[in-house]
Amino acid sequence: MKREIGEKTEEKGDVSAAEPRTERSAAEHKEPAERRGRKTAIVVGGSSGIGKETALKLHAGSYRVFNLSRTPFAGDRIESRTADAAQEGELGREITAIAEEYGLDLLVYSAGFSMAAPLEHAKSGDYRYLFEVNYFGAIEAIQAAAPYLKKREGRIILVGSMGGEVPIPFDGFYSSSKAALCMLAREADMELRPCGVRVSALLPGGTSTDFTYSRRVYGADESKGYVSSVKKASAALANMEQGGMTPSLVADCVVKLAAKRNPPTVSAAGGKNSFLRYAGRVLPERFTDWLVRKKFNQK
Numbered sequence: 001m002k003r004e005i006g007e008k009t010e011e012k013g014d015v016s017a018a019e020p021r022t023e024r025s026a027a028e029h030k031e032p033a034e035r036r037g038r039k040t041a042i043v044v045g046g047s048s049g050i051g052k053e054t055a056l057k058l059h060a061g062s063y064r065v066f067n068l069s070r071t072p073f074a075g076d077r078i079e080s081r082t083a084d085a086a087q088e089g090e091l092g093r094e095i096t097a098i099a100e101e102y103g104l105d106l107l108v109y110s111a112g113f114s115m116a117a118p119l120e121h122a123k124s125g126d127y128r129y130l131f132e133v134n135y136f137g138a139i140e141a142i143q144a145a146a147p148y149l150k151k152r153e154g155r156i157i158l159v160g161s162m163g164g165e166v167p168i169p170f171d172g173f174y175s176s177s178k179a180a181l182c183m184l185a186r187e188a189d190m191e192l193r194p195c196g197v198r199v200s201a202l203l204p205g206g207t208s209t210d211f212t213y214s215r216r217v218y219g220a221d222e223s224k225g226y227v228s229s230v231k232k233a234s235a236a237l238a239n240m241e242q243g244g245m246t247p248s249l250v251a252d253c254v255v256k257l258a259a260k261r262n263p264p265t266v267s268a269a270g271g272k273n274s275f276l277r278y279a280g281r282v283l284p285e286r287f288t289d290w291l292v293r294k295k296f297n298q299k
Contacts, residue, residue: 038064039105039152041258042095044085044141046078047071049209050159051110053251061255063106066098085111085137086129092144099148106258107145109138110159114174115216116234118226126216127173134177135184142188146197153196155258158185159250160266162205162273165280166288169233169296170226171215178203182266189265200257203277204269206237206244232297240295245270 039062046055046067055078059065067073068091072080081098083090098104113133115126138158145156163171164178185201192199217234220227253269268274280288293299 038062040064040066040098040102041106041108042066042068042098042104042141042145043078043108043110044068044083044091044137045109045111045159047073047080049110049211050204050207050247050250050254051108053247054108054110054254057248057251057255058106058108058258064102068094069111085140086132088140091137091140095141095144099145103152104145104148105152105154107141107149107154107156108159108254108258109141109157111137112159112161112174112211113216114171114211114214115218116170116230116237117173117216117218118170118223118230119172121218121222121224121226122173123222130173131177134174135180138181138184142184142199146192149197150192150195155263156185156188156192156197156199157254157257158199158201159254160185160201160203162203162268162276164203165277166292168237169292169298170230171233171237186265198263199265200263201266202250202253202257202269203266203273204245204250204253205273205276206240206242207247207250208242208244209247212238212241229298236296 041058041063043051043055043058043065045051046065047069051067051069052073055065055067055073059077065078067078067080068083069080070082070084072082081094083094085091095104095107111133113130115122115130117126142156148154149156158181160181161174161178163175164182166175168175182201182203185199189199215234218230223230250269257263257267268277
């Protein structure tokens with residue numbers, strides 16, 4: 001259904017050449033020795049950007065990593081399974097299949113979609129799709145992963161955005177979905193903490209990835225009287241992203257967060273974003289909104 005719109009140790013002893021060797025388990029035949037015993041991580045949206053860098057860093061560390069996305073991971077270091085966050089049941093099915101075979105220690109939700117559009121003229125299909133990918137997909141992933149994470153006292157990390165803390169002009173649906181993701185992390189952590197599972201939302205600011213170029217930007221016919229404002233806002237946002245953090249630095253924050261014994265439920269990626277998040281909470285909203293309008297060339 002579519003919702004509208006990734007040692008063995010042998011005992012030493014007197015073993016003659018005629019004696020049969022102890023059979024290895026199917027899992028040991030399946031995986032090289034250096035990969036056995038690793039924790040298992042699933043990265044939703046791990047084929048590009050922050051998700052891809054996160055998958056690679058986890059793979060280089062102590063994790064066996066699976067990517068769930070519509071497009072496969074380029075290369076053979078990460079195993080990819082096809083799943084669309086906007087299609088109900090696909091994430092849940094693949095997460096369950098992986099966890100049943102390998103167990104599960106970490107879920108990273110990094111799928112995302114963005115659109116630059118005026119609220120007045122935004123199409124229902126567009127903003128519903130956005131929430132399917134950015135928010136409802138995260139709920140499905142958590143529901144599927146939770147029973148397996150409880151067995152290993154695992155971790156869940158939702159990749160949010162500083163846009164969930166402050167509004168982004170004409171990208172309001174994205175900001176709203178990321179704000180919802182932060183509250184989802186706080187609520188899920190309250191519910192799952194007694195079972196040993198911790199849930200966190202990590203908030204990057206502008207990050208230099210291809211996400212900038214896949215944004216759905218409404219044109220003149222769709223934006224109508226807002227066309228000039230949409231163009232200015234989307235151009236300012238693109239410049240901010242391409243001049244921002246590298247996805248590798250954000251991925252470092254994800255990996256560190258996954259390793260924390262007592263992780264924060266919501267935190268910003270990097271010192272600059274941490275300061276901006278703090279400032280946004282202590283400054284008057286009227287002043288913060290004025291700064292945002294200036295930053296995005298709005299009246």
